[in-house]
């Protein structure tokens with residue numbers, strides 16, 4: 233017996249062993265190739281489908297994969313031009329609702345921004361923050377031209393996603409006050425304009441330093457279109473997977489499932505890892521959220537097959553809109569790190585695959601932004617769709633919440649006995 237040079241299979245003896253090995257070896261080779269493609273080489277699922285599927289079948293494939301087609305939103309030519317000049321992707325889509333007799337449409341435009349970090353991770357901290365402010369400021373200008381009412385940035389948008397390293401310095405220096413930090417001030421008043429003049433609600437996910445107790449949190453600050461801080465909500469699930477060593481830096485959030493009443497609708501923020509927890513989405517929805525944002529940072533090798541499902545399922549199950557945002561690119565760190573999973577020491581997390589998208593309560597979804605470029609996704613949504621779909625499918629009515637609550641309460645007790653019937 234000897235180990236294969238190219239795959240983890242130990243070659244067996246005899247014809248059968250050889251066949252099995254050949255078969256598995258091929259699968260392994262395809263898998264390794266696909267891992268390479270899960271980096272920046274593969275632009276987007278939508279582009280690949282469009283390239284390879286004949287037109288007459290493409291419509292049907294898209295209907296089944298993505299639901300009712302989201303119409304393209306016509307965006308101003310000047311916005312398209314500036315996006316081109318500033319080198320980011322700009323896409324626009326709309327989710328329509330039926331006309332009602334008693335309610336006017338409740339149309340809102342949402343902007344999602346995904347991006348790479350601007351400076352290398354070893355540049356001075358303030359330079360890195362300032363460069364990101366400048367970059368996102370340029371993209372928000374375009375969001376304003378597109379009439380965006382609520383804009384949301386990616387998780388920990390002011391910094392590299394350095395939580396893989398487990399080093400405290402310099403990463404904890406990126407933490408800022410949610411109420412008075414540079415970044416909140418930027419969101420309130422960049423060029424005197426961002427929230428107030430642009431009449432935009434800004435969702436700004438940062439690493440928060442709560443200064444009274446000196447505790448760090450992973451927090452989304454919601455800046456109202458009036459320019460004041462409407463509130464903040466903290467990431468309440470901390471990953472314990474792969475290189476996501478985030479518990480080294482901040483605590484599980486303690487802000488509950490807050491919903492923010494804005495001029496443009498009721499919104500909530502379910503930060504990154506919370507998207508794997510259906511009850512988390514559910515609780516925001518129970519508190520009345522009409523749009524739930526999911527600013528994230530996640531990599532191809534870990535979560536990409538789950539990405540297009542989780543936020544979309546939450547939109548369907550809770551009769552609301554959901555917005556997934558993920559950063560882009562590979563971020564390199566000076567020092568090697570490991571995560572106790574047997575992998576060789578390495579200097580990056582893997583590839584952050586972008587692919588930000590919006591999902592609607594009727595099961596449809598917008599195409600994603602690319603896996604490879606900075607981008608602004610503008611979607612116009614009529615919030616009336618939520619109640620219309622709720623009236624049609626009635627999940628909020630058919631859900632057996634009292635039963636779930638009672639059983640769940642029992643299930644969380646130490647003396648819980650699973651309800652299994654045995655012969």
Ligand SMILES: NC(=O)NCCC(=O)O
Pocket residue numbers: 387470471476504505528529530531534535
């Ligand atoms: N940022 C974060 O919580 N990432 C964890 C990995 C994932 O949820 O895909």
